[in-house]
Amino acid sequence: MNHSKKQILLTNDDGIDSPGLWAAAAALSTIGFVTVVAPREKCSAMGRGFGRHEDHKIEVRKMNINDQEWDVHAVGGTPSETVLHGILEVMPKKPDLVVSGINYGENISTDITYSGTVGAAIEAASLGVPALATSYQVNEGDWNSYAQVDFSVAAHFTRFFAERLLSTKLPPDVHLLNLVIPQSATPSTPWQVTRLAPGRYFNPYINRQGGWDDEGHIHARIIIHDDLPEDCDVEVAIKKKMVSVTPVSLDLTSRVDFKALDSLFRI
Numbered sequence: 110m111n112h113s114k115k116q117i118l119l120t121n122d123d124g125i126d127s128p129g130l131w132a133a134a135a136a137l138s139t140i141g142f143v144t145v146v147a148p149r150e151k152c153s154a155m156g157r158g159f160g161r162h163e164d165h166k167i168e169v170r171k172m173n174i175n176d177q178e179w180d181v182h183a184v185g186g187t188p189s190e191t192v193l194h195g196i197l198e199v200m201p202k203k204p205d206l207v208v209s210g211i212n213y214g215e216n217i218s219t220d221i222t223y224s225g226t227v228g229a230a231i232e233a234a235s236l237g238v239p240a241l242a243t244s245y246q247v248n249e250g251d252w253n254s255y256a257q258v259d260f261s262v263a264a265h266f267t268r269f270f271a272e273r274l275l276s277t278k279l280p281p282d283v284h285l286l287n288l289v290i291p292q293s294a295t296p297s298t299p300w301q302v303t304r305l306a307p308g309r310y311f312n313p314y315i316n317r318q319g320g321w322d323d324e325g326h327i328h329a330r331i332i333i334h335d336d337l338p339e340d341c342d343v344e345v346a347i348k349k350k351m352v353s354v355t356p357v358s359l360d361l362t363s364r365v366d367f368k369a370l371d372s373l374f375r376i
Contacts, residue, residue: 114141114142115140115141115142115205115206115275116141116142116144116200116202116203116204116205116206117137117140117141117142117143117144117204117205117206117207117208117271117275118144118146118192118195118196118200118204118206118207118208118233118238119133119134119137119143119144119145119146119147119207119208119209120145120146120147120148120188120191120192120195120207120208120209120229121133121147121148121188121209121210121211121212121225121226121229122148122151122152122153122154122155122188122209122212122224122225122226122228122229123151123152123153123212123213123226124147124148124149124150124151124152125145125147125148125149125170125181125183127147127151127213128258128260129210129211129212129213129245129258129260129263130145130147130210130211131172131174132211132260132261132263132264133208133210133211133243133260133264133267134172134174134179134181135174135175135264136264136265136267136268137208137267137268137271138174138175139268140268140271140272140275141205141206141271141275144182144195144199144200144204145172145179145181145182146167146181146182146184146191146192146194146195146199147181147182147183147184147191148183148184148185148186148187148188148191148225149166149168149183149184149185149186150185152187152188152225153224153225154223154224154225155187155188155189155225155228156222156223156224156225156227156228157189157228157229157231157232158187158189158225158228159187159189159190160186160187160190163185163186163187163190164185165184165185165186165190165194166184166185167182167183167184167185167194167198167199168182168183168184169181169182169183170182170183182194182195182199187225187228188209188225188226188228188229188232189225189228189229189231189232191229192207192209192229192232192233192236193232195207196233196236196238203236203237203238204233204238205238205239205275206238206239206240206241206271206274206275207229207230207233207234207238207239207240207241208240208241208243208267208271209226209227209229209230209233209240209241209242209243210226210241210242210243210244210245210263210267210288211243211244211245211260211263211264211267211290212224212226212242212243212244212245213244213245213247213258214244214245214246214247215244215245215246215247215289215291215310215346215347216242216244216287216289217244217289217305217306217310217342217343217346217347217353218305218306218307218308218309218310218341218342218343219305219306219307219308219309219310220309220310220311221242221287221305221357223311224242224244226242226243226244227242227285227287227357229242230242230285230287230357231284231285231357231359233285234284234285234359235284235359239274239279239284239285240284240285240286241267241270241271241274241285241286241288242285242286242287242288243263243266243267243270243288243289243290244263244287244288244289244290245258245260245262245263245290245292246289246290246291246292246346246347247292248292262290262294262295262296262298263290263294265296266288266290266294266296266300266352267288270286270288270354274286279356280356282356282358282360283356283357283358284357284358284359285356285357286354286355286356286357287305287342287353287354287355287357288352288353288354288355289342289346289352289353289355290346290352291346291347291350291351291352293350294350294352298350298351298352299351299352300351300352300353300354301340301345301351301352301353301354302340302354302355302356303340303341303342303344303345303346303353303354303355304338304340304341304342304355305341305342305355305357306337306338306341306342306343306344307337307338307341308334309332310331310332310333310343311329311330311331312329312330312331312332313327313328313329314327314328314329314330315327315328316328333347333348342355
């Protein structure tokens, strides 16, 4: 490890073999020393979950990044668990930044609580490390195939905001950033600070052939509402095709008048 450079821990939820991870590693290596610690298998939609049956083995593999051979770490665990292994076991000191991604598919609106990509960033933030979760929009019909996706523009913005996080201190109530890059973006696409869109973005439905004793599968379709706030992530990234940057707080407490709420529950 090069201790003279800023130390970046890179993880994801799409697994160690994801092209999005490789693209992020290549881009981030120009601004710091990157340690890759990622799930051995694809772990999408894990949130901040901890698994009950993972083996937590750490396998060191070789990855070619920027024409150099890297040692990378494949962990038998969830995205959040890989962050813990990376910080507590793999890296000799706490990283300056944790980057999670680049996720294949947009992590957006209140649905970010599903995301293993965001979950890993939350895990890092809970340990006091600035974190960036980054995702790239894909067409709804292409969710299961990312082999041919060009992550270069998403990598450009990942590097841009990672560099800013390394050079500045976030405000007290901002613990991580959720970065969403629309599919049509170019390096010159403008970006905007946003809020999470209210309600769902991925709307669930169940596909079951037969009765309850037959297999059923939960799927989702995208439904974009017309009455969204102008400054929310869905409006900015999906409708306006701009890059969305949402500050996220670990404090899930409602911003409400406590005295007024207290009076509702008292007889």
